[in-house]
Amino acid sequence: MTSKQNIDDxxxxxxxxxxxxVKNSKEEGVLKCVQCGMCTSTCPAARHSDYNPRDIIExxxxxxxxxxxxxxxxxxFYCYTCHSVCPVGNSVCEVNQILKxxxxxxxxxxxxxxxxxxxxxxxxxxxxxxxxxxxxEDIKNxxxxxxxxxxxxxxxxxxxxxxxxxxPPKEVIDEVSKILTITxxxxxxxxxxxxxxxxx
Amino acid sequence: xxxxLKVGVFLCECGGNISDIIDLDEVRASLDVEFVGQFExxxxxxxxxxxxxxxxxxxxxxxxxxxxxxxSHEKTxxxxxxxxxxxxxxxxxxxxxxSWVHSDKAKATHKAITLINASIEKVKQSDAVxxxxxxxxxxxxxxxxxxxxxxxxxxxxKQGTKVTLIEQSPSIGGHMAKIGKVFSPVKIAEECGMCLLxxxxxxxxxxxxxEVLTNSKVIEAERRxxxxxxxxxxxxxxxxxxxxxxxxxxxxxxxxEVPDDWNDGLSTRKAIYRPFGQSYxxxxxxxxxxxxxxxSCVKVCNMRAIKLRGRPERIPLQVGSIIVATxxxxxxxxxxxxxxxxxxxDVITQSELGxxxxxxxxxxxxxxxxxxxxPKRVVMIQCVGSRDxxxxxHRYCSKICCTVALKNANIIKHKNPDTDVVIxxxxxxxxxxxxxxxKHTQENEVRFIRGRPGEVVKKGDSFIVRTExxxxxxxxxxxxxxxxxxxxxxxxxxxxxxxxxxxxxxTEDGFIKESHPKIKPVATDVQGIFVCGTAHDPKDIxxxxxxxxxxxxxxxxxxxxxxxxxxxxxxxxxxKCILCGDCISRCKYKSxxxxxxxxxIDPMACTGCGKCLVGCGQKAIHVxxxxxxxxxxxxxxxLSNKNDDERMILVFLDNxxxxxxxNIGVNRLSYPESIHIIKVIxxxxxxxxxxxxxxxxxxxxxxxxxxxxxxxxxxxxxxVDRIKETLIxxxxxxxxIMFSKVYIPYFTGLARKLTDFDKKIEELNL
Numbered sequence: 001m002t003s004k005q006n007i008d009d010x011x012x013x014x015x016x017x018x019x020x021x022v023k024n025s026k027e028e029g030v031l032k033c034v035q036c037g038m039c040t041s042t043c044p045a046a047r048h049s050d051y052n053p054r055d056i057i058e059x060x061x062x063x064x065x066x067x068x069x070x071x072x073x074x075x076x077f078y079c080y081t082c083h084s085v086c087p088v089g090n091s092v093c094e095v096n097q098i099l100k101x102x103x104x105x106x107x108x109x110x111x112x113x114x115x116x117x118x119x120x121x122x123x124x125x126x127x128x129x130x131x132x133x134x135x136x137e138d139i140k141n142x143x144x145x146x147x148x149x150x151x152x153x154x155x156x157x158x159x160x161x162x163x164x165x166x167x168p169p170k171e172v173i174d175e176v177s178k179i180l181t182i183t184x185x186x187x188x189x190x191x192x193x194x195x196x197x198x199x200x
Numbered sequence: 201x202x203x204x205l206k207v208g209v210f211l212c213e214c215g216g217n218i219s220d221i222i223d224l225d226e227v228r229a230s231l232d233v234e235f236v237g238q239f240e241x242x243x244x245x246x247x248x249x250x251x252x253x254x255x256x257x258x259x260x261x262x263x264x265x266x267x268x269x270x271x272s273h274e275k276t277x278x279x280x281x282x283x284x285x286x287x288x289x290x291x292x293x294x295x296x297x298x299s300w301v302h303s304d305k306a307k308a309t310h311k312a313i314t315l316i317n318a319s320i321e322k323v324k325q326s327d328a329v330x331x332x333x334x335x336x337x338x339x340x341x342x343x344x345x346x347x348x349x350x351x352x353x354x355x356x357x358k359q360g361t362k363v364t365l366i367e368q369s370p371s372i373g374g375h376m377a378k379i380g381k382v383f384s385p386v387k388i389a390e391e392c393g394m395c396l397l398x399x400x401x402x403x404x405x406x407x408x409x410x411e412v413l414t415n416s417k418v419i420e421a422e423r424r425x426x427x428x429x430x431x432x433x434x435x436x437x438x439x440x441x442x443x444x445x446x447x448x449x450x451x452x453x454x455x456x457e458v459p460d461d462w463n464d465g466l467s468t469r470k471a472i473y474r475p476f477g478q479s480y481x482x483x484x485x486x487x488x489x490x491x492x493x494x495x496s497c498v499k500v501c502n503m504r505a506i507k508l509r510g511r512p513e514r515i516p517l518q519v520g521s522i523i524v525a526t527x528x529x530x531x532x533x534x535x536x537x538x539x540x541x542x543x544x545x546d547v548i549t550q551s552e553l554g555x556x557x558x559x560x561x562x563x564x565x566x567x568x569x570x571x572x573x574x575p576k577r578v579v580m581i582q583c584v585g586s587r588d589x590x591x592x593x594h595r596y597c598s599k600i601c602c603t604v605a606l607k608n609a610n611i612i613k614h615k616n617p618d619t620d621v622v623i624x625x626x627x628x629x630x631x632x633x634x635x636x637x638x639k640h641t642q643e644n645e646v647r648f649i650r651g652r653p654g655e656v657v658k659k660g661d662s663f664i665v666r667t668e669x670x671x672x673x674x675x676x677x678x679x680x681x682x683x684x685x686x687x688x689x690x691x692x693x694x695x696x697x698x699x700x701x702x703x704x705x706x707t708e709d710g711f712i713k714e715s716h717p718k719i720k721p722v723a724t725d726v727q728g729i730f731v732c733g734t735a736h737d738p739k740d741i742x743x744x745x746x747x748x749x750x751x752x753x754x755x756x757x758x759x760x761x762x763x764x765x766x767x768x769x770x771x772x773x774x775x776k777c778i779l780c781g782d783c784i785s786r787c788k789y790k791s792x793x794x795x796x797x798x799x800x801i802d803p804m805a806c807t808g809c810g811k812c813l814v815g816c817g818q819k820a821i822h823v824x825x826x827x828x829x830x831x832x833x834x835x836x837x838x839l840s841n842k843n844d845d846e847r848m849i850l851v852f853l854d855n856x857x858x859x860x861x862x863n864i865g866v867n868r869l870s871y872p873e874s875i876h877i878i879k880v881i882x883x884x885x886x887x888x889x890x891x892x893x894x895x896x897x898x899x900x901x902x903x904x905x906x907x908x909x910x911x912x913x914x915x916x917x918x919x920v921d922r923i924k925e926t927l928i929x930x931x932x933x934x935x936x937i938m939f940s941k942v943y944i945p946y947f948t949g950l951a952r953k954l955t956d957f958d959k960k961i962e963e964l965n966l
Contacts, residue, residue: 036583036626037668042654046668046675055673085538085654089589 011063018060021098029090033057039082039092051075053082053092060095068103074112107195114196120189127168127176202324208235208260209316210251212242212267214295221299223309227266230313233320234258243273248280255284262323266292266316269862270879271855285328287767287825292319296865297877307873314841314876321837325829332765332803336426336520336728340755341366343418343698346374347397348733348744349525350404355752357409361759364517365410366432368417368694371479372404373397374527376741378462378476378551380558383607385633388640390607390614394560398478405480413515414481417694421522421701422793426728426763426804430517436510438486439472443505446474446482450497450506458490460562464552467562472497472506477560521728521755522702524712525748526695528734531585531688535592538655539581539685544663545570547656547683550580550604557611567615575682577620578612579665580605581653585688587626594688594709599738601686602629606637608684609646621646622678624653624667649678656683689738703790704729711737722751727763727804730754768825768881769806770813772799776820783812783821788911809882809912827885831878835890838876839898847874847965849901849958850894852886854879856944857905863947871951872958874900884912888923895936901961903954905942935964 005011015030024030039053040046046053051072059067067073076096083091103109118132131139140147149156157164168176180186209231213219228236235258239247242265254260263284265277270291278286294312302308338361342353345367353363365372376382376397381390404410413434420431439450456471463469471491474484486497486506498506530551533541541547546569548556559565569575582605586598602625609621625648630638642648653667665678691710699706705713705725712731715723722730730751733744770791777799784792784799791805792812808823835850842848849872853861858879864871880886883906891902906916917939924934938957942950 034587034626035670036652037650037670038652038654040668040670040675041651041666043675052668052673052675054668054670085590087583087588087590087593087652 009063011061014063014065015060017102018095018098021101023098023101024091024094026089026091026094029086029088030057030060030095032088033061033090034088036087038085038087039090042081042085044079044081045075045077049075053096056092056095056099057090060099068099068106069108071112073099073103074109110192110195113192117189117193120185123180124177124186125173127173205261205324206234206259207262207264207320207323208237208251208254208258209233209264209266209320210242210247210254211236211238212247212265212295213238213240214268214299215240218267218295218299221302221305221308222294222312223305226309227313227316231316231320233264234260242267243276251277251280252282255281260284261288262320262326263289264292264316264319264323265289266294266312266319268295269293269297269858269865271859271862272296286331287329288323288326290319290323290326292316293862293877296862300865300868301870302873303870304873310841310843310846311873311876314838317841318834318837318876318878321833321840322830325826325833327826329767329825332767332769333762334426334765334804335762336758337518338362338759339364339517339519340521340523341418341428341430341517341519342523342525344374344525344527344694344733344735345369345372345412345414346525346527346733346744347376347400347741348527348735348748349374349523350400351745351748352523352525352732352752353410354400354404354407355749356755357404357407359752359756361409361755363410364432364519365404365412366416366418367412367414369475370414370437370485371475371481372412372414373401373476373479377478378464378555378558380554380561381607381611382741383603383637385637388637390611394478401478401480412480415485416515418698418701419514421703423726423728423790423802423805426520426802428517428519428522428728430519430522432515432517434513434515436488436512437483438488438491438507438510439484440505440507441481441483443503444483445503445505446484447502448474448484449500449502450484453496453500455494455496456490456492458487463555463562464549466552466555521730521758523748523751523755524695524698524702524704524724524729524731524735525733526698526735527692528689528695528738529692531594531690532592533584533685533687536584536685539584539653539683540656540658540663541685544656544658544683546575546681547663547685549685549687550601550608551687553608553684557608557615565615567612567619569682573681574616575619575680577622577678577680578609578682578684579653579663579678579680580609580621580623580684580686581656581665582623582625582686583652583688584685585690586686588688594690596709596738597629598686598689599629600689600740603634603637603740605684605686606630606634606641606646610641610644613644613646617645622649622680623647624649624651624665624678626650626652649676651676689734691735695735698735702726702729704731707737711735722747722754728758763804765803766808766881768808768823768827769803770801770808770810770821770823772801773820773822774798776818778818778820780817782815782817786811786815788915807882809884811884811912811915823885825881827881828887828890831880831886831890832893834878835894835899836897838878839894842898847872847900847958847961848898849874849876849903849954849961850899851875851877851903851905851954852880852883853877853905853942854881854883854907854910856907856910857883857942857950860905860942860944860947860950863944864951867947869948869951871954874958874961875903875954882912883910883916884919888919888926891923891937895932900965901936901938901957903938903940903957905940905950907943908941933964935960 454470459465460469
């Protein structure tokens with residue numbers, strides 16, 4: 001397929017938008033990418049899926065905004081390996097987070113986020129981020145011993161002479177909830193939930 | 201008295217460059233001097249006649265040439281004013297700093313008149329001074345006995361110069377001696393490195409002008425008037441090189457075995473050893489860190505050459521010039537554990553591969569893994585520690601590793617055509633003729649994968665190299681049984697040490713910095729010290745030799761021509777000086793020392809910055825050339841021509857800032873007419889009194905620019921801060937003064953800063 005660059009196209013604008021994002025800590029790193037692929041060679045997501053961090057940067061530099069709608073960007077789970085190995089001081093991990101944020105503000109990827117609503121809920125109910133129950137089944141299958149460990153946590157702590165886990169008190173939970181409400185987090189969550197549940 | 205001096209002003213039209221913008225008739229009419237001359241090209245030989253005739257006919261005492269920048273033609277006009285003393289001439293820069301930066305003819309003409317008047321006032325304060333000539337001693341020290349140092353020493357010796365070649369290890373030869381094969385882009389073939397090195401080594405050994413000191417390093421250096429006093433520490437060899445015949449009997453009986461560093465630790469040697477077959481001096485040496493002093497060697501030595509006792513010897517050397525050729529070392533693989541170098545025997549460096557494939561190496565040239573088998577697949581990883589911004593990495597490209605990898609890949613293919621060789625690269629950099637060698641390598645069925653591997657892991661008996669084939673966009677795992685890392689070149693420890701001892705500038709990467717990367721590629725920022733080879737930056741053997749010979753040639757220029765120094769340097773009044781030493785510790789350029797109960801100022805080191813003056817309680821120091829008076833007179837001259845509605849900004853710049861300002865004109869950018877640039881020998885010579893006088897007598901703003909690389913930068917910045925504080929105390933606005941960094945290449949920035957400052961002053965004046 002031939003791709004065309006017209007005289008007034010400015011593909012670099014997309015990269016500049018990402019560099020200007022508050023989340024980006026690497027200054028001009030994106031622009032210095034030479035496509036060496038070291039990120040991909042160490043990326044766990046690349047090993048187990050078609051996610052390719054080098055390709056993410058290539059598409060950003062090409063100004064390919066269709067990447068925002070690409071399901072693959074949701075495969076990165078922020079291990080930051082690409083961030084720590086990049087020879088030119090770039091961070092695909094941060095770029096990925098910025099891309100997702102742009103996607104979300106364009107109402108893209110709500111279906112991906114919907115699975116994580118449990119995380120958001122736990123901030124309101126316990127003021128901590130807890131693993132949502134819908135993941136338990138997968139973790140049970142993937143991580144041997146995890147389920148037993150979780151069920152027997154109280155006994156294990158007891159045996160190690162540790163106090164019961166320290167949970168935030170009610171005032172803290174109320175305060176955190178208040179902050180999340182004032183900052184608009186709650187509205188956002190409700191919007192995503194409503195949008196996804198309407199589809200169902 | 202000085203007001204009675206007869207001044208002649210010569211106006212240059214510069215073929216229209218000046219006269220098209222500046223109305224020289226108006227300029228001529230405005231000048232109140234003994235004589236005014238004008239010519240279309242004053243720098244021509246006709247110009248010389250006009251100037252010289254006028255000096256004789258009108259009995260001129262002082263001359264002002266209003267023309268281009270002194271950076272371009274000061275030397276020319278200093279010559280043209282003969283028989284006047286060269287320092288009785290001053291140039292008003294009405295081209296680079298007037299006609300080329302302003303387009304309003306009336307304003308440009310007014311500014312030209314101001315600049316010329318300032319020069320007239322300045323030149324009246326000038327006194328006749330003679331330039332200082334320094335003749336440096338002819339003897340040269342070459343530090344480092346690798347291929348660069350050897351060539352530099354040999355070139356000088358053949359020109360009749362006495363050279364001491366100082367080498368830290370027990371033999372000269374450097375990296376080239378152990379490299380195995382070298383590669384020639386013209387022949388598309390690998391050649392024996394030792395066979396090329398040996399003739400040079402022999403020639404050097406037999407040259408009577410060269411003294412070779414091995415096991416030796418420079419530990420102290422001091423410079424006075426172009427003479428370097430070096431202290432060289434020579435460690436004991438424990439074997440008398442005069443007696444030893446290198447028969448090797450000692451080695452046979454020695455029971456200590458240690459890794460052989462010449463073979464990169466791939467084989468062992470004894471505690472008494474000869475570094476390599478052709479090493480010079482042709483003698484054994486004892487590694488005392490590992491010797492058990494069992495004396496077996498002493499007993500078998502028929503020549504009685506071995507003495508187990510010895511002390512380091514300190515040798516004083518006096519030389520006029522120094523060539524630094526202290527070379528490089530290779531990137532420490534402990535910093536990249538992801539490639540497994542320290543864990544696995546068959547993950548090696550290109551240097552080790554060079555030893556393994558070398559006929560004088562640990563396997564006598566057979567390509568073998570650590571278990572003695574021939575590797576089935578060798579994967580080479582490029583850019584290890586180079587082009588790498590991660591911690592401890594180097595941002596630069598090490599330049600030679602692509603070709604080194606190609607060379608070693610070809611050698612493997614010659615030896616074992618069945619061994620698969622894969623080079624994982626980011627870019628293959630083979631400029632010029634090397635490109636032909638790249639093609640030749642491809643024809644030899646070496647494979648190239650574009651991708652930078654992230655890690656090497658062990659799987660069973662072999663390795664997995666994880667990379668992305670970026671051309672296919674595919675993550676791949678390459679199985680290999682030998683992995684070769686192309687490690688970065690970095691400054692050797694000796695290079696870092698000698699930079700500190702000689703006080704010469706280095707780059708951010710620790711290499712010795714040349715004084716100008718384009719036009720002064722072998723000079724350092726210290727006069728009389730030159731650099732060559734990989735101490736300067738990564739380069740190959742050919743380039744190292746070229747730079748070595750260039751540095752030798754620069755030393756010869758010194759030895760034949762001497763050095764001319766501007767005379768505006770500090771001088772001590774010996775009657776007043778009480779030898780308190782305060783000035784010695786103040787001087788940032790280390791130009792002062794006590795010799796024979798007197799403070800001595802090295803004319804080559806002193807910049808005339810005047811820092812010593814201020815602290816001297818005895819007022820025993822002055823700087824030649826009436827600098828203070830000249831600055832004040834220039835300020836007066838500029839301000840005397842000020843119109844009531846004119847904004848007047850004085851800009852003080854030294855040679856570097858002034859050159860940047862000239863570049864604004866050369867590139868035909870512009871800044872406001874209010875900007876009047878005053879060239880000073882050192883920005884530090886602009887005193888608070890000068891600034892105070894300027895602001896009280898009509899200057900609306902003062903701009904001081906300094907190059908951050910100048911040793912006085914911090915000092916000047918603090919001084920400007922103090923002046924600003926004083927202004928606040930006097931209820932004046934400190935914003936009238938601006939201090940700024942200047943860089944020669946960043947002239948656009950300077951133009952903008954000057955324009956912004958003018959705007960700020962305009963707002964302050966509202």
